[in-house]
Amino acid sequence: MNFEYNEDQLNIKEMAKNFAETELMPYASEWDQNEIFPVETLKKAAELGLAAIYVNENYGGSGLSRLDAAICFEELSRGCVSTAAYISIHNMVTWMIDAHGSDHVKERFIKKLSTMEMMSSYCLTEPGSGSDAVALKTKATKKGNSHYVLNGSKSFISGGPTSDIFAVMCRTGEEGASGVSCILVEKGTKGLSFGKQEKKMGWNSQHTSMVNFDNCEISIDNLVGNEGDGFKIAMKGLDGGRVNIAACSLGGARAALEASMSYSAERKQFGKSLDKFQVTQFKLADMATELEASRLMVLRAACALDTADKQATKLCAMAKRYATDVCSEICNMALQIHGGYGYLKDFPLERLVRDLRVHQILEGTNEIMRVIISRHLKAN
């Protein structure tokens, strides 16, 4: 077992760190407060290969590993959690198309997705089916051999109206997982519309909305995989997505720890700096320890995906559950160390607390992570 990053990984880490410090960190607060989706910055990230990290090089991906991706997402989210998390979702969709799409679909979309000329959204959740995703009702009815007619609504879709392509999990067959297919819907399709931009607690540099399909005619060429493969493709995408989101929690928590270390060294009360109180030292020690434990779990899960380990789904769920819970708590402790100043928007702590909170809810809530883990425990 080797715990050292190799030279390539150190270079990737440095590249993502520099990008985060120059292109994300200085603007994160402004994007959050004004709900700005930073399109030009995302395209700059794509120029560095960050929009298709673990996608095959044949069609324009970077051909890196899940471990490399986890390293990148920790660095990016140290600069802006919300923007890094959108890049993570975009990577998840791009990988789903690359891993399961036909050559025709890959040729049409991967290049544009890897440059972020096209932005993407992952559409699973519906108003009536969240955790119970397999109960989804959006329906695609086949018309002849040329196209599907798609009807239904997806809720909470990250990217929403700003995306160009939507990977939509929909029902083409019977009830249950085997009746679900994955179909790509392009912006501009007649009958595609969006709900209002949701007002959110965090993740404000990316827009979230309902996505509605009203008799949308979609070419059968836009099917990803075979009919009935959609739920499996969606879940495989989420294995990687969960590792990425967990890595985004690491970056946010690291930013919070770093801010706490410098603030507690400067701020004086009762005649000495806060870091001279053992209670502060213990808080910082616990935060650093828990961050390290989270990172080990995230990297372990990423390696499991890279080696197609049979335990990968369980390890991804464990890493997502643990890292997103613990890193949220680290941000909360960091806010406490900052006292009243931590509550002000002049400091990044309140944003970090808000941005990390949703990682415990989406890509499967942390209760659902426990359901997945216990199911795998029983199976082994």
Ligand SMILES: Cc1cc2nc3c(=O)[nH]c(=O)nc-3n(C[C@H](O)[C@H](O)[C@H](O)COP(=O)(O)OP(=O)(O)OC[C@H]3O[C@@H](n4cnc5c(N)ncnc54)[C@H](O)[C@@H]3O)c2cc1C
């Ligand atoms: C900002 C944001 C962005 C999102 N982006 C996307 C996106 O891009 N694409 C997408 O498809 N979805 C997206 N989602 C949706 C997200 O994945 C769902 O919100 C999540 O899966 C939970 O579904 P729900 O909100 O319907 O909650 P529910 O499923 O109604 O759950 C409510 C509560 O009940 C608990 N619960 C439910 N079932 C069980 C059970 N069996 N055992 C124990 N507890 C249970 C849950 O853990 C939760 O605490 C996003 C959500 C948010 C908030």
